[in-house]
Amino acid sequence: MLRDAALIAGKDLRVELRSQVTTQQVAPFAILVLILFGVALDPDRGILSRASSGLFWVAVLFCALLAIQRAFTIEAADGGRDALRLSGLDPAGIFLGKAGAIAVQLVALEVVLAIGVVVMYGVEVTGVPLLVATCGAATAGLAAAGTLYGVLAAGLRVRETLLPILLLPVLAPVLIGATKSFEAALGGVAADGWPWCGLLVAFALAYLAIGTLAFGTLMEET
Amino acid sequence: MTAPYAAGSTSSGTTRILGWLSLAGLALLLAYALVWSPADRAQRDAVRLMYVHVPSAIVAFTACAITTLAAAMWLRRRSEGWWVLGGASAEVGLLFTAMTLLTGSIWGRPTWGTYWDWDPRITSTSLLFVMLVGYLALRRIDNETGDAAQRGSRGAIVGLLLFPNVVVVHYSVDWWRSLHQTATITRLDPTIEGTMLFTLVLGIAVFGLVFAWLLVHRFRVGWLEERIDHSGLDEALVERRAEAGVGAAVGDGGTV
Amino acid sequence: MLAMSHAGYVAAGWGISLTALAAYAIRTVRRGRALARQVPPEDRQWT
Numbered sequence: 001m002l003r004d005a006a007l008i009a010g011k012d013l014r015v016e017l018r019s020q021v022t023t024q025q026v027a028p029f030a031i032l033v034l035i036l037f038g039v040a041l042d043p044d045r046g047i048l049s050r051a052s053s054g055l056f057w058v059a060v061l062f063c064a065l066l067a068i069q070r071a072f073t074i075e076a077a078d079g080g081r082d083a084l085r086l087s088g089l090d091p092a093g094i095f096l097g098k099a100g101a102i103a104v105q106l107v108a109l110e111v112v113l114a115i116g117v118v119v120m121y122g123v124e125v126t127g128v129p130l131l132v133a134t135c136g137a138a139t140a141g142l143a144a145a146g147t148l149y150g151v152l153a154a155g156l157r158v159r160e161t162l163l164p165i166l167l168l169p170v171l172a173p174v175l176i177g178a179t180k181s182f183e184a185a186l187g188g189v190a191a192d193g194w195p196w197c198g199l200l201v202a203f204a205l206a207y208l209a210i211g212t213l214a215f216g217t218l219m220e221e222t
Numbered sequence: 223m224t225a226p227y228a229a230g231s232t233s234s235g236t237t238r239i240l241g242w243l244s245l246a247g248l249a250l251l252l253a254y255a256l257v258w259s260p261a262d263r264a265q266r267d268a269v270r271l272m273y274v275h276v277p278s279a280i281v282a283f284t285a286c287a288i289t290t291l292a293a294a295m296w297l298r299r300r301s302e303g304w305w306v307l308g309g310a311s312a313e314v315g316l317l318f319t320a321m322t323l324l325t326g327s328i329w330g331r332p333t334w335g336t337y338w339d340w341d342p343r344i345t346s347t348s349l350l351f352v353m354l355v356g357y358l359a360l361r362r363i364d365n366e367t368g369d370a371a372q373r374g375s376r377g378a379i380v381g382l383l384l385f386p387n388v389v390v391v392h393y394s395v396d397w398w399r400s401l402h403q404t405a406t407i408t409r410l411d412p413t414i415e416g417t418m419l420f421t422l423v424l425g426i427a428v429f430g431l432v433f434a435w436l437l438v439h440r441f442r443v444g445w446l447e448e449r450i451d452h453s454g455l456d457e458a459l460v461e462r463r464a465e466a467g468v469g470a471a472v473g474d475g476g477t478v
Numbered sequence: 479m480l481a482m483s484h485a486g487y488v489a490a491g492w493g494i495s496l497t498a499l500a501a502y503a504i505r506t507v508r509r510g511r512a513l514a515r516q517v518p519p520e521d522r523q524w525t
Binding site: 148149152153156158162165166168169170172173176177180199203210214217218 | 297349350352353355356357359360363375376379380383387390391394395397398
């Protein structure tokens with residue numbers, strides 16, 4: 001299973017390296033979102049720096065939607081989905097591979113967003129271990145849940161509009177947990193944040209398990 | 223085209239009993255809620271909205287649980303009844319979720335002074351609303367594409383995850399908002415007793431009956447839709463064979 | 479009863495709720511009747 005996962009993840013990441021969609025389209029979109037927030041909110045009254053944790057994670061969510069859509073669009077072309085189904089690869093491996101590739105791209109986007117937030121919102125970085133742990137756990141949860149719901153929407157022509165309303169309510173706990181965790185880290189009281197990080201880990205583990213179990217069924221039917 | 227059969231409906235002996243009981247119950251509930259129960263000390267008459275708000279919320283969450291259960295059973299048994307039940311419960315649940323949000327919001331205005339407050343329950347209920355809309359949208363798409371053999375798993379997985387997600391979101395939001403020590407008036411005075419408690423319990427019971435009645439009817443409507451879908455497929459096959467000139471039509475009685 | 483405080487809100491809340499329930503109920507039953515005509519009786523054996 002893990003070998004299949006590595007195979008799929010490698011394939012997806014190589015497609016990304018060649019097509020450069022994440023770097024040339026999604027990353028600029030991420031910066032754009034940060035700019036739009038800055039334009040919409042008053043930059044001079046400190047709202048941006050106070051709200052930066054939440055704004056960061058909302059931006060991550062939007063980018064995640066794009067990354068997930070993309071991950072399944074590349075399969076849809078040229079009958080890639082049927083090829084995957086017939087390839088004899090372990091469905092759980094396919095799930096983990098796709099989720100892994102999405103996670104890698106999300107981490108890259110989070111780095112970009114982090115730099116953006118520090119520079120544009122004037123955030124002071126403290127509590128780095130908590131920040132890193134939060135990003136790891138939240139990204140795992142986003143990638144796992146996103147891959148699961150992504151494959152559900154994947155075969156449908158209306159996937160661009162359906163995926164957000166299916167996925168985002170489910171991700172609300174991730175948004176809440178990650179934001180609270182970041183606020184604790186950046187606000188100096190890191191101890192408050194670790195329980196939230198725990199929520200994120202639980203969420204990630206749950207969705208990794210569900211995805212691994214369910215992916216086989218889903219690949220058959222879609 | 224499909225030939226019309228003898229007139230009928232989704233009613234039956236059971237639904238007639240449920241229906242009359244519901245109506246009688248609603249009448250009694252209105253009497254208690256609006257007239258016979260006392261006004262609250264703090265909220266005064268606004269509390270009368272609780273007698274529709276709380277039962278609606280309970281029904282909404284119950285409907286979610288039923289949808290998840292139906293999805294689980296469908297995944298195990300693959301029988302059509304479970305598929306139809308999931309959709310019926312979700313749709314009725316959506317109605318009650320909307321009612322919960324609406325009555326809660328209207329209640330909030332005279333009591334908190336605002337139509338919206340990021341109180342944990344209103345937040346998680348509004349997320350539930352979106353989840354139900356998404357689930358129903360997915361089912362509709364699923365119904366239109368592919369044939370009966372292909373569709374189903376998508377909706378079933380989302381349905382299966384519906385109730386767990388509702389629970390997780392509820393607790394996350396609760397935890398999140400509990401950190402804000404704003405003086406929230408609890409929605410219901412904890413020392414509720416006497417007539418008010420009776421009215422509330424009556425409300426829950428009556429709404430339960432109403433839900434059951436609606437669910438049975440909606441289930442049967444869904445069941446009929448499935449039958450029509452299938453017969454449409456049968457007819458198409460018959461026509462195809464006739465076109466190909468292959469023998470006599472194989473259809474059962476009732477097709478063209 | 480109109481001497482009730484917040485009468486408008488209470489009326490609105492109850493009124494909209496009951497109206498919505500009734501409307502949905504009527505719509506569902508009507509749909510059921512229309513669909514039932516298109517299906518042979520053996521497929522709708524609940525009466």
